[in-house]
Amino acid sequence: MSIADIRTDYRQASLSESDVSADPFTQFANWFDQALKADVAEPNAMTLSTVNAEGRPSSRIVLIKEFDQRGFSWFTNYESAKGQDMAHNPHVALLFFWTALERQVRIEGRIEKLTDAENDAYFFSRPLGSQQGAHASQQSQPIASRDVLEQQLAAVVSQFGDTPPRPAHWGGYRLVPDRIEFWQGRSSRLHDRIVYTRNTGDIDDNWSIVRLQP
Numbered sequence: 281m282s283i284a285d286i287r288t289d290y291r292q293a294s295l296s297e298s299d300v301s302a303d304p305f306t307q308f309a310n311w312f313d314q315a316l317k318a319d320v321a322e323p324n325a326m327t328l329s330t331v332n333a334e335g336r337p338s339s340r341i342v343l344i345k346e347f348d349q350r351g352f353s354w355f356t357n358y359e360s361a362k363g364q365d366m367a368h369n370p371h372v373a374l375l376f377f378w379t380a381l382e383r384q385v386r387i388e389g390r391i392e393k394l395t396d397a398e399n400d401a402y403f404f405s406r407p408l409g410s411q412q413g414a415h416a417s418q419q420s421q422p423i424a425s426r427d428v429l430e431q432q433l434a435a436v437v438s439q440f441g442d443t444p445p446r447p448a449h450w451g452g453y454r455l456v457p458d459r460i461e462f463w464q465g466r467s468s469r470l471h472d473r474i475v476y477t478r479n480t481g482d483i484d485d486n487w488s489i490v491r492l493q494p
Contacts, residue, residue: 290382290465295472297491304460304476304487305349308385311462312347315378327375328354330365338365344374345402345452352387353394355402355452360419366391366453374455382465387457394452403446412436414450461492470494 301307315323322343329339340362346353352374357363366372374387403411416433423429436444461475473492478485 288382288465289467290471291467292382293464294466295462295464295474297474297489300462300474300489302487302489304457305347307462307476308347308460311378311381311383311385315381315383318378318380320378320380323376323378325376326352326354327377328362329373329375330362331369331371332361332365333368338362351389351392351454351456353398353452353454355394355399355450357414357417357419357450359449362420372455384461384463386459386461386463387455388459389455389457391453391455394454396451399451400446402452403450408442408444411444411446412440414447415440415444466494 301310312323324344325341326344327339328342329337331337338361342354342356342362344352344354358367370391372389372391374385376383376385376387378384403414412433415436416429458478458480459475461473464472466472471494473494474489475492476487476489478487
């Protein structure tokens with residue numbers, strides 16, 4: 281079979297304007313809960329897309345750690361490639377793809393950094409190895425070998441033991457969305473797409489809901 285012949289005809293569900301909540305965060309919570317109940321592999325995994333100073337886009341998988349009416353949050357190294365991208369261009373995109381449910385959620389908006397209190401609360405909830413790793417790895421920088429990385433980790437363990445502080449270069453971001461699209465796969469590639477767009481001129485900051493052609 282050639283690559284061009286690989287395809288799946290989506291038939292599990294449909295999505296209409298009458299199905300969705302008026303609030304996109306409520307709609308996301310409903311879908312996320314359904315992904316959890318369906319035992320989707322890593323439902324919290326999302327593609328984060330950024331653009332660097334030269335205008336080159338880049339994407340990678342990160343893990344969402346919280347979402348609420350303020351937006352969608354995750355944590356990383358501020359000095360990493362994605363951190364440098366976001367320091368230059370705060371406009372980013374997120375993508376969830378829940379294959380088992382034949383669903384995607386696309387989220388666009390502007391990032392803001394989380395507070396020190398939020399960063400500390402999550403950092404100290406992480407496994408000890410992850411805390412130590414945040415110190416040991418200069419994320420996105422070249423390294424001579426795996427042995428060097430393990431030596432750096434050993435140095436961190438020797439210095440801090442079981443109580444490493446949160447590194448100043450490590451913390452969280454929140455994407456404050458202005459556009460959220462819910463995509464439900466349908467047969468013959470005639471997919472259902474419902475998009476929410478934030479009406480920033482409204483006093484209540486409401487959302488418009490429209491259907492897009494597949």
